[in-house]
Amino acid sequence: MTPRSGLLLALSSVASVSALMLVPVVSAHADDPGRGDQGEVRKERRAGNVRSLREIEREILPRMAGMQYLGPEYDPAAMAYRLKFIRNGRVSFVDVDARTGRIIGQSR
DSSP states (O other): OOHHHHHHHHHHHHHHHHHHHTSOOOOTTTTOTTOHHHHHHHHHHHTTSSOOHHHHHHHHGGGSTTOEEEEEEEETTTTEEEEEEEETTEEEEEEEETTTOOEEEEEO
């Protein structure tokens, strides 16, 4: 193998790997808008089973004085919101029952 052919082989390998990186990864349920946490919480909200995130935030955020709110997640299995906060570089989570709005867990 000549140095030139070795270089061509290496470039060919890099090009193949680069091409694979461009192939989009699609979730198995990407075509089903009702799937996922957001779809679940919308379904439960429409059925009247859970409170809205805005209601939950109105009650919980004032209790977290001095903390920066980073955002929510919804756990459909537990029917709970997890609100994420940070203060002084430490991340904290507050788990809230989506049905009642009661705090069911907190990590600091």
